[in-house]
């Protein structure tokens with residue numbers, strides 16, 4: 559079987575498993591570098607397929623779809639983590655897969671993920687594996703309450719997890735969550751949530767964007783502030799964690815590391831995602847080379863440029879029908895940079911697009927300034943409640959470094 563020579567030459571084909579918006583924005587970045595993308599997705603008219611050069615419409619587990627897809631591409635990557643690692647193994651027997659399936663296996667399972675992070679010397683919340691009610695009682699004995707009980711696989715946007723405040727919550731939480739095993743995590747009363755995106759090439763050279771702050775609404779990412787308004791030591795620690803994780807995974811590709819900053823300024827890793835990440839969308843507009851370009855470069859074996867930021871930025875997700883309905887107002891607001899994902903139906907909780915607002919480097923405003931800068935998106939009545947929370951605190955700002 560012929561193996562492609564890296565770096566991939568112009569017009570080579572990158573195979574992307576998954577058809578969502580992360581794939582769509584990857585395809586657009588790949589096109590600028592002269593690559594074609596071929597998308598594997600079970601969904602007709604998916605966001606990525608709409609802009610890709612070619613599509614295999616098939617299930618991620620279907621051996622004939624996987625073989626057909628592999629035969630048409632030079633390298634395989636993925637934009638979505640819940641593809642089976644077994645499917646990726648099948649692809650890896652036919653074509654180079656970047657990142658390697660072993661990396662995906664770590665990120666797909668919260669226990670493998672936290673064991674890996676701790677083994678690499680990266681601090682996390684205390685945690686225990688829970689298979690039986692007796693395990694749960696022992697875990698609570700070790701960790702204390704409050705705590706968060708989570709499924710180990712297939713969780714996203716806060717799905718598959720329950721906050722356990724007192725002992726009476728244990729039984730119902732254990733019963734509600736399936737499949738087992740579960741993981742019990744100590745609850746962090748965090749000052750803020752931050753993330754760092756790092757890219758690592760086949761030559762081992764790695765670069766990381768600045769740490770950003772992420773604010774969620776109903777467990778879905780709402781706002782990303784770049785850079786995170788945290789002390790310089792916290793920001794540096796966060797970047798070091800992401801680079802350490804990338805090296806420890808022997809990653810070729812992109813990784814996002816989600817982290818908590820606790821009230822003592824300690825940085826704890828929460829989750830890793832070996833793919834482009836929603837908290838990196840601001841890089842399209844605020845950086846010479848975005849997370850998507852770095853991802854494509856790493857997968858294609860090209861040299862990685864610096865992960866440099868020329869502007870400060872705020873990214874606001876457009877979630878569900880209400881925010882999608884503001885599209886006309888967004889287009890009429892000159893300061894807002896619009897991105898829409900081409901999804902036909904705006905269901906509640908569905909990420910339909912995002913907007914980015916840039917500020918000169920070093921001049922990211924405080925909460926009121928950000929609200930003013932996102933004016934059309936703050937018109938909704940129910941957004942005011944989120945605003946109250948938003949305005950209530952930049953808990954991380956002024957954190958002792």
Ligand SMILES: Nc1ncnc2c1ncn2[C@@H]1O[C@H](COP(=O)(O)OP(=O)(O)O)[C@@H](O)[C@H]1O
Nearest residue numbers: 683706713714715716717743744745746828829
């Ligand atoms: N141990 C924890 N302590 C406090 N908050 C948590 C904890 N785990 C998760 N959360 C909150 O729930 C959100 C979603 O959890 P996360 O582990 O990132 O799962 P996912 O993003 O896959 O749904 C986090 O961003 C954070 O706000």
Ligand SMILES: [Mg+2]
Nearest residue numbers: 715816828829
């Ligand atoms: Mg998360």
